[in-house]
Amino acid sequence: MSSPYKKLSIKKLPVPTEKGTEESRFWKRFKPRCSLSEIASVTSIKFSPIQPFDFAVTSSTRVQIYSTQTYKVKKTISRFNDIAYCGTIRNDGKLLVAGDATGLIQVFDINSRAILRTMKGHNHPVHITRFAPGNTQILSCSDDKTARIWDIPGQETISIFKEHQDYVRAGLISNDNPHLILTGSYDQSIKLWDLRTNSCTMSMSHGAPVEDVLMFPGGGMIISAGGPTITVWDLISGGRVVRSVSNHQKTITSMCFDGSSSRLLTGSLDHHVKIYDVQNYDVVHSIEYSSPILCIALSPDDTNIVAGMTCGTLSIRRRKLVQKELNMSHQNKQPRVGSYKYFTRGQTYSGNKDDFVVESKPRERLALYDRYLKKFQYSNALDAALRNGTQAILTISLLQELIRRDALRQAIVGRDDLSLEPLVKFLIRWINEPRYTSILVDVGNVIIDVYSSVIYKSPLIEKLIVNLHSKVKTEMNLQKEIAKIIGSLEMVAKGSLLTDTTNYT
Structure with a gap:
């Protein structure tokens, strides 16, 4: 016996999703x-x-x-x-x-x-x-x-x-x-x-x-x-x-x-x-x-x-670009490196904005005394380092380099009183600086060793040497006084420590 109710076929509607949207x-x-x-x-x-x-x-x-x-x-x-x-x-x-x-x-x-x-x-x-x-x-x-x-x-x-x-x-x-x-x-x-x-x-x-x-x-x-x-x-x-x-x-x-x-x-x-x-x-x-x-x-x-x-x-x-965007990018694309079009771009071509620019490093210019050192012209290098405006530490570094090369005597010999004057003045100015004293004492010994027999012939150099001797003597006396003070302070400190120990006992 057939059913009085007709069988209904239900059609499923598509669920709206964003899968197919342009967005x-x-x-x-x-x-x-x-x-x-x-x-x-x-x-x-x-x-x-x-x-x-x-x-x-x-x-x-x-x-x-x-x-x-x-x-x-x-x-x-x-x-x-x-x-x-x-x-x-x-x-x-x-x-x-x-x-x-x-x-x-x-x-x-x-x-x-x-x-x-x-x-x-x-x-x-x-x-x-x-x-x-x-x-x-x-x-x-x-x-x-x-x-x-x-x-x-x-x-x-x-x-x-x-x-x-x-x-x-x-x-x-x-x-x-x-x-x-x-x-x-x-x-x-x-x-x-x-x-x-x-x-x-x-x-x-x-x-x-x-x-x-x-x-x-x-x-x-x-x-x-x-x-x-x-x-x-x-x-x-x-x-x-x-x-x-x-x-x-x-x-x-x-x-x-x-x-x-x-x-x-x-x-x-x-x-x-x-x-x-x-x-x-x-x-x-x-x-x-x-x-x-x-x-x-x-x-x-x-x-x-x-x-x-x-x-x-x-x-x-x-x-990922679509075809329309790809076509536009191809139109703006630059020619391949090494191709004929690459070499015929014209003098007005200024490169792409995304090109990697290699930074050019400026060539280092050596100081005048460094250039003389490279040429082994030690006397000229010393003259250049003694010029007005050169920092003392640079002049000391040059003297140290001359000592290391065993070229200090070679740089000092053969000078007249005018070319020897800046070096002696430099000694007078900086010999009492603790950082430079050891190097400048060696330089002073070389000057006296080389020119001891002719110093009295130049009143200018003789006066400078006397000033140098006076400054060294004053510095030595000062060091002696400092040593005495340090010794006295050590005695006072030890005496105070001994007194404290006795009182504690």
Whole structure:
């Protein structure tokens, strides 16, 4: 008997996923390229604003600059006395600024790695250092609860902001209005400062210690990160909360925008990087890492994502270019080295921005006395070292070298009174200097040995020798008196010790 109920066939509807969306396909093209190991936790990653967009990685007591083409270290700056923080490259790519755990701020020339400026004022670690848009000022944020603006040419503080009640671990200068400074602190507050009045114009409470802050282009809205939450604030309406999103399980440690500021990337201690659409703050993609993330950065051309972790690993993901982007890159590709096109590039060719420039070392110019020494002209070398303006230590070093070569007598013989005068005057000036006495006594003995039979024929040299004898005699008498005083003091000390011992007995 057939059932009165008709068997229904239920068709399963496809579950909507982001797998096939264009957004998802874009972010999935970021494939792991390499993982590099630093000597300690990676605390900061900052890309250069200019091509080829090299990035500075801060870890332990050094800042290393990596190439985005080869992912190899191009420069290493390690002239820090303690742990370094927040190595940041200036807008022109020529300078780098970093703070350290002693409170010191240093500005380096990237090419030579020389220290150009040193700013002292903070007495606790400086975790944030950033260049102002005008490239002549620096923002620093420290654990001494203050933020400062520094003048680079004068190496002095322009403004000090002191209203925070705890560590200041986040800060930036507005690119659109360099008079506006934004800071975030572990006292859970975000403050907006105005350099024109040196005062806080707006204060907001995030509800958790603030780890990072960002400002949208135009300066009308900001984003703060603290705990597992990011909060969007509208500055135009007086600091009103526009959106608060919590998609991480642990503290968010770092944030960054993509090249168009239409996507927000956040890195967290929960091992994840999440990407948000800033229109509605929905998560459009998520990337999982092997360790807690301390810092995250996306290159200005949206081709490289670099993450630094607590274990010291530096993870680099590179986006695979689509055919349209490949065609554009082929059009801009330079001719192969050794090809005909390479040799016919023209005199106006100035090289690529990512070309490795070999630093030319200036040829060292030897001093005049060193050149005479190389030619074994010992007498001329001694004359050159006795000229006015030469440091005494250099002249002594030359005399010591002549003694080592057994050429002192050769350099002194054959002189008239005018050429012998500077050497005797040098003896008179420095023979009582304890560091030089032993060498100059040998030189004086050689002079007397060579010229003892003719000294009386030159009134000039005879007078100088008498002065030298008088100075040596005075020094000897002084040494005798000092020896007597030392002997007396030793007797007094021993007598006092003997008296103390007798009284104790």
